[in-house]
Amino acid sequence: MTTTTLAVLVPLLPFLGAAAGLLLGRTAPGFVRPLAVLPTLAALAAAALVAVRQGGDQAIDAHTELTPTGSVPIEFALHIDGFAALVAVLVAFVAACVQIYSTGYLREDPRYPSYAALVSLFTSAMLLVVYSGDLIVLLVGWEVMGICSYFLVGHYWETPEARAASLKAFLVTKLGDVPFLIGLFALGTDAGSFRITRVLGAVASGGIDHPTLIALLLLAGVAGKSAQFPLHTWLPDAMAGPTPVSALIHAATMVAAGVYFIARLLPVFEASQAAMVVLAVMAAVTMTGSGLAALAQDDIKRVLAYSTIGQLGYMTGALAVGDRGAAVFHLLSHGAFKALLFLAAGVIIHAAGTNSLAAMSRMSHLRDRVPDAYWTMTVALLALAAIPPFSGFFSKESVLGAAEHVATGHTDHAPGAAGWIVLVAGLLTALLTAAYATRLWLLAFRGRGAEAPDHGRQPLTMTAVLWVLAVPSLAFGGLAYRSLPGWFDGRDLTPTLLTSILGTGLALVGGLLTYGAWQRTSALAARIPLGAVAAHPEDGAGLVEAEAIASHEPVYGNIAYAPDAADPGRLLLGPLYRHAAVGFHLDALYSALFVRPVQAGASLVRFLDREVVDTYVQGAAALPRLLGAAVRRAQTGNVQTYVSALLAGTVVLAVAVLLVATGA
Amino acid sequence: MHLVYPAVLSALLFCTGLYGVLARRNAILVLMSVELMLNAVNLNLVAFDVWLSRAAEETLHSGQALTLFTIAIAAAEIGIGLAIVLAVYRNRGTSDIDKLRDTAEGPETEGPDTSAAEKAEATA
Numbered sequence A: 001m002t003t004t005t006l007a008v009l010v011p012l013l014p015f016l017g018a019a020a021g022l023l024l025g026r027t028a029p030g031f032v033r034p035l036a037v038l039p040t041l042a043a044l045a046a047a048a049l050v051a052v053r054q055g056g057d058q059a060i061d062a063h064t065e066l067t068p069t070g071s072v073p074i075e076f077a078l079h080i081d082g083f084a085a086l087v088a089v090l091v092a093f094v095a096a097c098v099q100i101y102s103t104g105y106l107r108e109d110p111r112y113p114s115y116a117a118l119v120s121l122f123t124s125a126m127l128l129v130v131y132s133g134d135l136i137v138l139l140v141g142w143e144v145m146g147i148c149s150y151f152l153v154g155h156y157w158e159t160p161e162a163r164a165a166s167l168k169a170f171l172v173t174k175l176g177d178v179p180f181l182i183g184l185f186a187l188g189t190d191a192g193s194f195r196i197t198r199v200l201g202a203v204a205s206g207g208i209d210h211p212t213l214i215a216l217l218l219l220a221g222v223a224g225k226s227a228q229f230p231l232h233t234w235l236p237d238a239m240a241g242p243t244p245v246s247a248l249i250h251a252a253t254m255v256a257a258g259v260y261f262i263a264r265l266l267p268v269f270e271a272s273q274a275a276m277v278v279l280a281v282m283a284a285v286t287m288t289g290s291g292l293a294a295l296a297q298d299d300i301k302r303v304l305a306y307s308t309i310g311q312l313g314y315m316t317g318a319l320a321v322g323d324r325g326a327a328v329f330h331l332l333s334h335g336a337f338k339a340l341l342f343l344a345a346g347v348i349i350h351a352a353g354t355n356s357l358a359a360m361s362r363m364s365h366l367r368d369r370v371p372d373a374y375w376t377m378t379v380a381l382l383a384l385a386a387i388p389p390f391s392g393f394f395s396k397e398s399v400l401g402a403a404e405h406v407a408t409g410h411t412d413h414a415p416g417a418a419g420w421i422v423l424v425a426g427l428l429t430a431l432l433t434a435a436y437a438t439r440l441w442l443l444a445f446r447g448r449g450a451e452a453p454d455h456g457r458q459p460l461t462m463t464a465v466l467w468v469l470a471v472p473s474l475a476f477g478g479l480a481y482r483s484l485p486g487w488f489d490g491r492d493l494t495p496t497l498l499t500s501i502l503g504t505g506l507a508l509v510g511g512l513l514t515y516g517a518w519q520r521t522s523a524l525a526a527r528i529p530l531g532a533v534a535a536h537p538e539d540g541a542g543l544v545e546a547e548a549i550a551s552h553e554p555v556y557g558n559i560a561y562a563p564d565a566a567d568p569g570r571l572l573l574g575p576l577y578r579h580a581a582v583g584f585h586l587d588a589l590y591s592a593l594f595v596r597p598v599q600a601g602a603s604l605v606r607f608l609d610r611e612v613v614d615t616y617v618q619g620a621a622a623l624p625r626l627l628g629a630a631v632r633r634a635q636t637g638n639v640q641t642y643v644s645a646l647l648a649g650t651v652v653l654a655v656a657v658l659l660v661a662t663g664a
Numbered sequence B: 001m002h003l004v005y006p007a008v009l010s011a012l013l014f015c016t017g018l019y020g021v022l023a024r025r026n027a028i029l030v031l032m033s034v035e036l037m038l039n040a041v042n043l044n045l046v047a048f049d050v051w052l053s054r055a056a057e058e059t060l061h062s063g064q065a066l067t068l069f070t071i072a073i074a075a076a077e078i079g080i081g082l083a084i085v086l087a088v089y090r091n092r093g094t095s096d097i098d099k100l101r102d103t104a105e106g107p108e109t110e111g112p113d114t115s116a117a118e119k120a121e122a123t124a
Helices: A003-024 A029-054 A082-105 A112-131 A135-153 A160-191 A196-204 A211-225 A234-240 A243-251 A254-264 A266-270 A273-294 A300-320 A324-352 A371-384 A391-407 A416-445 A460-480 A497-525 A541-556 A568-573 A576-581 A586-632 A639-662 B004-023 B027-055 B062-092 B112-123
Strands: A060-064 A076-080
Touching (some): A003 A076, A003 A082, A003 A112, A029 A082, A029 A112, A076 A082, A076 A112, A082 A243, A082 A254, A082 A324, A112 A243, A112 A254, A135 A160, A135 A211, A135 A234, A135 A254, A160 A196, A196 A266, A211 A254, A234 A300, A243 A254, A243 A300, A254 A300, A254 A324, A273 A416, A300 A324, A300 A391, A324 A391, A324 A460, A324 A541, A371 A460, A416 A497, A568 A576, A639 B004, B004 B027
Antiparallel strands (some): A060 A076
């Protein structure tokens, strides 16, 4: 089999799995699990084989034109370079883990067949985005992911949170997608082709007339998809979906698509200094803001959601300083440890019966109930906090190293200002990341109080996946940073001494500060009683989670926040805590700026339609109604009257004909 | 025989039938009157056919042929008509045409107020 055929199979297999799953889900429930897991595993094998054959050498290009499509041709094209090959392996790997985990996690869910099929479709769309060499075909995968995320985030649609979150995710990402589409058209028209190779060729020869405009339009779509400020607000709310979906969205698909897209078209962005600075500012605001917000969240999954936003900020930061190798390196290592964090969080939520950190901090022995999740989550949190030698350290240092490289003026393809912005924000975020990772770990596993409920071992499918994911979280960075440049642009990814010391030092400071704060506040925990715990912990994990999400707001008054005096984040953030917990009031701001004007406009239109337009319609109907009432009187119901009228009419006509015929 | 005799007779028959259809109350008598009208037409058809074919060299006697059609159709019509009257009588206990006014337009039920309320319900 040629590499091209193999590469076509990679997105095709999960797609066929999804189609078969949707068709057979009801009639043949026995096939649902194999149909969910096997195509994804096969796609993983195919993607790995493609990566091995590609080997970081010359990019594999293949294209075929199905039909002429007018001025700018749209073709089925593959463009597999080192980036595409490795990201596809990550996507297929995480998707396979998520599918296997879901068979355990959602085993009692009545909607599992459609769920598994949608996850397969989601995976297939992401793989299409990764491999596609044509921007319009890429856009197809991009939008299919949007609709799949809508369905999957809204999987527990019985709860109002899930319904609202799925709508919000869809609308906010679409808000970015409209400028994105216009940007793609502008780029395609300028370059004369939608093929990525030709677009890059046109950029290299200076054939793009409006680089800043195009880059900023594309950036809007990327901000929506990759949850960057100011379009990140959908991501924390998307936690209302099942945990495996969060893992899939956050680790490998959806949010990675935006970063990957910029990495692919980086020369287009580099053509505009302004776009690079905007990208850097966006990354910096996203990083620091999300770090602060993560420190104040009560829902364990929302902490992880904000951490995803922050880590994506690192990736866009690396892109802003023109180093896509570092960005994709961080994308790969982050994909592994973030998937692990979410899947482990799912196990913890099931075991504890709650998603609230405040409630977990009042349970002892939670770590003995879920030893696999405890150990793997520790590994993943260390990777998140970028402690050497875990994989997050190497990828994050490569980002910081690239920023330092640009800031000190060693390069001319990215503005120095962008370098400084990313470097300072990145170091600050290293501190915050370590702080919230420590807080999460301490609150979840070092709780004091009543013993955590014991309802037996977690299913093997769930715990085994955790250990599988722990391996790359632990070792991927250290093993790969020397060989990865060969796959990427060839730029060195080795951590530099200065940023390593600074980053790790700040991370340690953040961790120790949180530990100190926790020491002081944890004494308070005993005085305040336990929060909500799901009422039926013996149920399947998915049901427990849905219940935990639904009960958070009634118990604590807010989906993100708990009035817990024992939270170390409260001590660390001081007066900022209240604002950070609600994401710095961005939702309220959007609600005031956009939602309420739209609602007011809608009620105005409603008034105009009801009171003004309808009045004209009813006025116009009055005369016909009056005439109709008059004519109706002739309908007496007596047949003989009708026949008399008929006769009279005939006589009149006959007389008229006679008169005309005789010429009178 | 001069043509005027059958023509006058047929006119008289037709007018009698027409009077019966318009004025009789009993449905059976109305049907019988319809038969009178049909037979007046039949008489005309035969008389004019004879009158016309007298001058022609060869003829198909289409008027008489049409009469046979009319008689067959009239037989079918009266059969169905009587069956309907019988069914109505069994149902209503009367065959008085003046009392069978189900198709009459009743008093106006749909005012502007109710229609507005219905519309609001439909759009809500």
